Amino acid sequence: MSDVFAPATLGPLRLQSRVIKAATFEGMSPRGVATEELVTLHERLAKNGVGLTTVAYCAVDDHGRTFTNQLGLGESSREVLRGLVRRVHDAGGAVSIQLGHAGFFSKVRGSDGRGPRGPSFALNAYGVSSGLPFARAMTERDIEDVLAAFGRAAEIVCELGFDAVEVHLGHGYLLSQFLSPATNRRDDAWGGEPERRRALPLAVLARVRRAVGRERVVIAKNNLSDGFTGGLEIEESIEIARAIERSGDVDLIVPSGGFTSRTPFFLLRGGLPLARMAAAQDDPLARVSMRVLGGAILDRYDFEEAFFRPLALRLRAAVSMPIALLGGLVSKVEIERVRTDGFDFAVLGRALLADPDLVVRMRDGELERSRCNACNECIAEMDLGGLRCVLDGPRAA
Numbered sequence: 001m002s003d004v005f006a007p008a009t010l011g012p013l014r015l016q017s018r019v020i021k022a023a024t025f026e027g028m029s030p031r032g033v034a035t036e037e038l039v040t041l042h043e044r045l046a047k048n049g050v051g052l053t054t055v056a057y058c059a060v061d062d063h064g065r066t067f068t069n070q071l072g073l074g075e076s077s078r079e080v081l082r083g084l085v086r087r088v089h090d091a092g093g094a095v096s097i098q099l100g101h102a103g104f105f106s107k108v109r110g111s112d113g114r115g116p117r118g119p120s121f122a123l124n125a126y127g128v129s130s131g132l133p134f135a136r137a138m139t140e141r142d143i144e145d146v147l148a149a150f151g152r153a154a155e156i157v158c159e160l161g162f163d164a165v166e167v168h169l170g171h172g173y174l175l176s177q178f179l180s181p182a183t184n185r186r187d188d189a190w191g192g193e194p195e196r197r198r199a200l201p202l203a204v205l206a207r208v209r210r211a212v213g214r215e216r217v218v219i220a221k222n223n224l225s226d227g228f229t230g231g232l233e234i235e236e237s238i239e240i241a242r243a244i245e246r247s248g249d250v251d252l253i254v255p256s257g258g259f260t261s262r263t264p265f266f267l268l269r270g271g272l273p274l275a276r277m278a279a280a281q282d283d284p285l286a287r288v289s290m291r292v293l294g295g296a297i298l299d300r301y302d303f304e305e306a307f308f309r310p311l312a313l314r315l316r317a318a319v320s321m322p323i324a325l326l327g328g329l330v331s332k333v334e335i336e337r338v339r340t341d342g343f344d345f346a347v348l349g350r351a352l353l354a355d356p357d358l359v360v361r362m363r364d365g366e367l368e369r370s371r372c373n374a375c376n377e378c379i380a381e382m383d384l385g386g387l388r389c390v391l392d393g394p395r396a397a
């Protein structure tokens, strides 16, 4: 009998189950400000047995934003987030927040008017429609600013009461860009050999740990593979996990994969909802190119249950610290198998969007499989008025 639906401990935290809600950007923070809808979404997951719910993709500062409606930590957001934490706790859950920095993959300028920056000069196709087709290489000063921004953001979210901080080291955002040999072509202390490419991500984790102390949990979301030739591969991902384990700064690794600028569907698998994604583009040119070229540019990957399991098992075998399994967990059999495979937690994204009450229903023997069919329409929905599952029917007017 698997204990995945039973209470568990993660670092200093007591959780009502071993099921963690993956960060899925909610699209519920217009101009960066958290809303009541965001609170309700996470409260509902906590009421329904999710052990730890994750508020997605919060920018550490305004230079780290990917787009303008990304969640930020400005004063007006803080009050809402403080209430969110309280309501999740009252519902019996615990709550994490994902902190990220976009690096070169950004549509927006910082408040000082500066465009996006990454480890090395880069083309930024995502920023073309907003007049930001290139990104500059970060200076030493920029790197110090990144470290300070992660530290400050971690202090703020602790002050708001969050139980855990998830640092985004994957999916082709800044720290993933530093880790990847394809995008980090620096020859200073922050690039070149694998040890130097991982120097900034490890320094960020250390800074976050220093900011949050030992009373809170630190989670690292890492890539197992970038999903393209020349990118980060499993062998190096294992070395990164070993270095994280040695650092002692992290309580849990959540392995994922893919690079948003190149292989966005590697991390999802399943449908390519091009028409809805086109509708969600704010710029007419981007709308047309998504509709006309999307299918040619975006690689398609068939959906398979537990699609990261083979790579994640290699990571599991290489380190002894807690590791979760994420990616395509939809059936009770696979969710329970997470524990018999030796993973510590099951992390679910789309299945919990389709069935927010999945934990209690699976625990009570009422549900064998989530109704999520990996259509991926939810990807467009987050930009069309807020994250929702289209299986719930048309959006209320």
Ligand SMILES: Cc1cc2nc3c(=O)[nH]c(=O)nc-3n(C[C@H](O)[C@H](O)[C@H](O)COP(=O)(O)O)c2cc1C
Binding pocket: 022, 023, 024, 025, 026, 056, 057, 098, 168, 171, 221, 256, 267, 268, 326, 327, 328, 329, 347, 348, 349, 350, 351, 378, 379, 382, 387
């Ligand atoms: C609508 C949507 C939004 C997502 N937003 C984020 C995000 O903000 N940060 C992140 O790390 N991953 C994000 N992801 C990826 C998920 O966290 C997860 O890695 C992926 O969906 C695979 O898990 P699943 O098969 O359980 O859905 C998103 C996925 C979806 C479907």
